[in-house]
Amino acid sequence: MSKILIIAEHLNGKLNPATAKCVSCASKIAGAEIHVLVLATDPAAIAAEAAQIAGVAKVLTHAHAANGNALAAVYAPQVLALASGYSHVLGPSTTFGKDLMPRIAAKLGVSQVSDVMAVEDSHTFKRPIYAGNAIVTVKAPAGQLVVATVRTASFPAAPGGGSAPVESVSIDFAAPTHTRFVGLEQGGGDRPDLQTARVVVSGGRALGSADAFKLIYDFADQLKAGVGASRAAVDAGYAPNDMQVGQTGKIIAPELYIAVGISGAIQHLTGIKDAGTIVAINKDAEAPIFEVADIGLVGDLFKVVPELMQALG
Amino acid sequence: MKILVGLKRVVDYTVRVQVKPDGSGVAIDGVKMSVNPFDEIALEEALRLREAGKATEVVVVSIGPQLAMQQIDSGLAMGANRGILVKTEQPIQPLTAARVFQKLVEKEQPGLVLLGKQAIDDDANQTAQMLAALLDRPQATFASKVEVDGNVARVTREVDVGLETLEVDLPAVVSVDLRLNTPRFIKLPDIMKAKSKPRETLELASLGVESGDHLVTTHYAPPPKRQKGVVVKDVPELIGALKAKGLL
Ligand SMILES: Cc1cc2nc3c(=O)[nH]c(=O)nc-3n(C[C@H](O)[C@H](O)[C@H](O)COP(=O)(O)OP(=O)(O)OC[C@H]3O[C@@H](n4cnc5c(N)ncnc54)[C@H](O)[C@@H]3O)c2cc1C
Ligand SMILES: Nc1ncnc2c1ncn2[C@@H]1O[C@H](COP(=O)(O)O)[C@@H](O)[C@H]1O
Numbered sequence: 375m376s377k378i379l380i381i382a383e384h385l386n387g388k389l390n391p392a393t394a395k396c397v398s399c400a401s402k403i404a405g406a407e408i409h410v411l412v413l414a415t416d417p418a419a420i421a422a423e424a425a426q427i428a429g430v431a432k433v434l435t436h437a438h439a440a441n442g443n444a445l446a447a448v449y450a451p452q453v454l455a456l457a458s459g460y461s462h463v464l465g466p467s468t469t470f471g472k473d474l475m476p477r478i479a480a481k482l483g484v485s486q487v488s489d490v491m492a493v494e495d496s497h498t499f500k501r502p503i504y505a506g507n508a509i510v511t512v513k514a515p516a517g518q519l520v521v522a523t524v525r526t527a528s529f530p531a532a533p534g535g536g537s538a539p540v541e542s543v544s545i546d547f548a549a550p551t552h553t554r555f556v557g558l559e560q561g562g563g564d565r566p567d568l569q570t571a572r573v574v575v576s577g578g579r580a581l582g583s584a585d586a587f588k589l590i591y592d593f594a595d596q597l598k599a600g601v602g603a604s605r606a607a608v609d610a611g612y613a614p615n616d617m618q619v620g621q622t623g624k625i626i627a628p629e630l631y632i633a634v635g636i637s638g639a640i641q642h643l644t645g646i647k648d649a650g651t652i653v654a655i656n657k658d659a660e661a662p663i664f665e666v667a668d669i670g671l672v673g674d675l676f677k678v679v680p681e682l683m684q685a686l687g
Numbered sequence: 688m689k690i691l692v693g694l695k696r697v698v699d700y701t702v703r704v705q706v707k708p709d710g711s712g713v714a715i716d717g718v719k720m721s722v723n724p725f726d727e728i729a730l731e732e733a734l735r736l737r738e739a740g741k742a743t744e745v746v747v748v749s750i751g752p753q754l755a756m757q758q759i760d761s762g763l764a765m766g767a768n769r770g771i772l773v774k775t776e777q778p779i780q781p782l783t784a785a786r787v788f789q790k791l792v793e794k795e796q797p798g799l800v801l802l803g804k805q806a807i808d809d810d811a812n813q814t815a816q817m818l819a820a821l822l823d824r825p826q827a828t829f830a831s832k833v834e835v836d837g838n839v840a841r842v843t844r845e846v847d848v849g850l851e852t853l854e855v856d857l858p859a860v861v862s863v864d865l866r867l868n869t870p871r872f873i874k875l876p877d878i879m880k881a882k883s884k885p886r887e888t889l890e891l892a893s894l895g896v897e898s899g900d901h902l903v904t905t906h907y908a909p910p911p912k913r914q915k916g917v918v919v920k921d922v923p924e925l926i927g928a929l930k931a932k933g934l935l
Binding site (some may be wrong): 445447468554608621630666676685 | 762804805807817829857866899917
């Protein structure tokens, strides 16, 4: 029997939807008993959210003054105190999970399976390598605890409707003081979150300036869409870093992805492989983005986008 | 302060890697190999810290085959003081790499270890975090800004919601993201100058490192192909196509 511990990601008292995606991945492991661990200063509200995820058998909470910010060096020892009772410890493949999970794996002396995109059996998983140019099947040793991160774009969020018991645990732990939180500058604003938005509009280098990039925001707002960007657009300062989509940015799976003035480099495409429909607007008919686009329109974005906005307005 | 920088030898980022038809691996014979792009950024940062008087020595480390000496060479040409090749003909997994770095840290006592946030071959994104854990030291991953002040580093990290700043006591392990800096180009005279810089080769087997290569890859497959789509000629056709799919 598999007993699975999922580390909840949360911010400002709210559970991140990535947690429900981890539950959905964990429930692919036959006969799994799934627990969610909430580490926070005041875990009650977050735990109540986690308890509603269908498939969760129990929510564990550990309240501690040091848990105000998700510092890997602070979280890891708390997870390690509980890990031995589990066959699997999972976290999302977000910057939170990527930061934390290897710190746990190393202490347990096990390898980590990064970016699980499919579960074959309790110890066999599929994951991407080489920017998604290859998908490998990897096997962790039978009988060894599995530490893995879940590629959130590969799993739907598990539905609500659950009512798992919430249990607070006591852990004997002295929080390290060598790592201190200074501040968080949040981007985003009130647009739909890039990682969960149904529609995403992304802009590339072709926009040419931060000013011109406003066109992408306006178009996105009209569609109630999230906003993404290529690395070139982010590097050039047209868009903030948290909007980067791709191998080293966010991996997303919206129903509709509209790439505007983006060439379609492999590092970008790896971030949108799971999008439902990809639309490309690019003036170069040879741009590689057209090889993956479901609907392509060859044209000047500064003409096409305003025309689209008018037609839809 | 000494800085240790990891330089992994990887398939160049411009190569479109193909899976072998029999699913036994990826075809990388004869393709262009380079320093992992994130590691060049790590090295650039180390050099800037040295140039700013915050560090005294930059040591580059590659764990890999004899040919990985080429990556040490380019690190030395970029400006590192010396290089260490930890030789192994087998590709190794992040936990083993972290254990090797742990041994080197014990020996070299650096104030800072700068690694890439991920190697673009395995895309694991683990080694820095694992090393920090093994050393019981702070980690600051995905750095887009690093400031060293005495025994403390202030690091800005690229996280999903924006930019997070941490303060860590040194020694610490930092993994770098793309926007930290733009690595310098190597000039011909630099290559000549680097020829006389010290290079050390250690056999991985001689370090007494327990293998952390636990994962067995049983199959390689190409990614599922997306169906080739349609090209529409104008905006009304685009809107029509989106409506037909129920997306508008
Ligand atoms: C290690 C590594 C990691 C990387 N990670 C990422 C990542 O996570 N995400 C990412 O996006 N990139 C990443 N990259 C960069 C990637 O290789 C490309 O350089 C980048 O995606 C290019 O961005 P772009 O398409 O906006 O720019 P370009 O490639 O310059 O493309 C601009 C496009 O706009 C079109 N265009 C120009 N003017 C107009 C107009 N008026 N109307 C319509 N079309 C126009 C052009 O035809 C062209 O196709 C990474 C690179 C490396 C080395
Ligand atoms: N074999 C290696 N040689 C040198 N550095 C390495 C090696 N493996 C990993 N690293 C370092 O660890 C980082 C992250 O690698 P990974 O965890 O494999 O994604 C790389 O960017 C390197 O800085």
